Amino acid sequence: xxxxxxxxxxxxxxxxxxxxxxxxxxxxxxxxxxxxxxxxxxxxxxxxxxxxxxxxxxxxxxxxxxxxxxxxxxxxxxxxxxxxxxxxxxxxxxxxxxxxxxxxxxxxxxxxxxxxxxxxxxxxxxxxxxxxxxxxxxxxxxxxxxxxxxxxxxxxxxxxxxxxxxxxxxxxxxxxxxxxxxxx
Numbered sequence: 001x002x003x004x005x006x007x008x009x010x011x012x013x014x015x016x017x018x019x020x021x022x023x024x025x026x027x028x029x030x031x032x033x034x035x036x037x038x039x040x041x042x043x044x045x046x047x048x049x050x051x052x053x054x055x056x057x058x059x060x061x062x063x064x065x066x067x068x069x070x071x072x073x074x075x076x077x078x079x080x081x082x083x084x085x086x087x088x089x090x091x092x093x094x095x096x097x098x099x100x101x102x103x104x105x106x107x108x109x110x111x112x113x114x115x116x117x118x119x120x121x122x123x124x125x126x127x128x129x130x131x132x133x134x135x136x137x138x139x140x141x142x143x144x145x146x147x148x149x150x151x152x153x154x155x156x157x158x159x160x161x162x163x164x165x166x167x168x169x170x171x172x173x174x175x176x177x178x179x180x181x182x183x184x
Contacts, residue, residue, distance in 0.1 A: 010041065011083055012077045012084055018115070026073070031173060046089055059093050070107075073111060075113075107178065116148070117147050119147030120145055
């Protein structure tokens, strides 16, 4: 199996966000065929179509990061039954200019979480509605909705709730096989 670069886009700005901890856990659990590069959105300015002719340097850097990756995983919290504003902004920045989405053709994964009981289902549905047409194929199975993640990690960011380890492992292993199949 070849080695593939995966941009893991973290949809939260919080320093101790569950999404960031999940992204790091996926990176540690990833098979050798995947090189996960965690992409945070703290320095990504707001999308404004007026700036497309001369895009800001942070947009260019973000787009180049995505373009240089073989695949993308969105790791999102659920905010008010949807994705965070910063994640939607990143999708807008990365998918422009029209017809030249940096995500286009990239195998795409969606990982959502919530400290609540339904595990970010609203965020996943929002992404599944927003992403077609601007990304590549979206992995359909296994789906991953991590609920009750409030106590899933310790202060060092390591998995503390052992029941989520096999879920994350199964997901990243399936993603690796799926990306390899699509990229061959």
